Amino acid sequence: xxxPVISQNGLRNSFNQQAYREAIISLLTRRRxxxxxxxxxxxxxxxxxxxxxxxxxxxxSRRTAVRLIASNYELYKGQIKExxxxxxxxxxxxSDLWTSPHRHSLLAVCARWVDAEGRLQKALLGLPExxxxxxxxxxxxxxxxxxxxxxxxxxxxxxxxxxxTSNNTCxxxxxxxxxxxxxxxFNARQRRxxxxxxxxxxxxxxxxxxxxxxxxxxxxxxxxxVSGEQLIVRFSDILESQKQKQRTxxxxxxxxxxxxxxxxxxxxPDGRDSLESGNNEFSGI
Numbered sequence: 001x002x003x004p005v006i007s008q009n010g011l012r013n014s015f016n017q018q019a020y021r022e023a024i025i026s027l028l029t030r031r032r033x034x035x036x037x038x039x040x041x042x043x044x045x046x047x048x049x050x051x052x053x054x055x056x057x058x059x060x061s062r063r064t065a066v067r068l069i070a071s072n073y074e075l076y077k078g079q080i081k082e083x084x085x086x087x088x089x090x091x092x093x094x095s096d097l098w099t100s101p102h103r104h105s106l107l108a109v110c111a112r113w114v115d116a117e118g119r120l121q122k123a124l125l126g127l128p129e130x131x132x133x134x135x136x137x138x139x140x141x142x143x144x145x146x147x148x149x150x151x152x153x154x155x156x157x158x159x160x161x162x163x164x165t166s167n168n169t170c171x172x173x174x175x176x177x178x179x180x181x182x183x184x185x186f187n188a189r190q191r192r193x194x195x196x197x198x199x200x201x202x203x204x205x206x207x208x209x210x211x212x213x214x215x216x217x218x219x220x221x222x223x224x225x226v227s228g229e230q231l232i233v234r235f236s237d238i239l240e241s242q243k244q245k246q247r248t249x250x251x252x253x254x255x256x257x258x259x260x261x262x263x264x265x266x267x268x269p270d271g272r273d274s275l276e277s278g279n280n281e282f283s284g285i
Contacts, residue, residue: 012051015054020057022072034062035065038059084150085151086116087113088113088116091112092158093110093112093143093160094110095159097134097164105130105131107127107143109126111152125149126145128146136169140171154184156178158191159191161195163202168188171189171192
């Protein structure tokens, strides 16, 4: 049986270097692997097991990996700018400040829009490092830098962020600078959307983990524009309304039971005792 012998040149010619580079970039960025992974001997052995004739074509330097990632970002950045320029809808952004595993403070700025073909699109526009200060002024400066880089300031509508106090300042500074630098009206209060996930998280922490009435009020105030006292009043009113409804239901249930059984005494089938004991937990608020 004849076994074809593939030459070294044949093996090299079958190697798609561009596809290999894109695969390495995707692996490093999507799986959050260290740039030094390209220097691992195991990574090199894996590639050579697939094609032993391309040792000199492999990426084996972290500096090369960083350079390729940066150039790849610029390529896709241009494509995103074109998509934003032809957007069929206004552009909405969101921002979030977080800390990387290496303790770098990063501000993620994302955009959402509908493209010219009616498809919903989203993209991470920038991830600038927020050095030295996490103030609202600093965040506003970084966000404006990103949206100006993509030239979307005139088509900007809604901004979504969590309930940190610094975000109030951030939107106010953006409103002022968009007006003075670009003559664009941007109402900070009307254009802000508060992250519902963050609100639910704070609310659960308030009711499950609050150690005192003061702690509960402080947590509630951090999640809303109204005071914690006002929220407590609303909550108490709703709780009392629910208690009254269940009492009425209990009374009706008793009357139906009496009319059917003829007994004078009947227990409430709706568990009134458990309702009362549960409400007592809030009696000190």
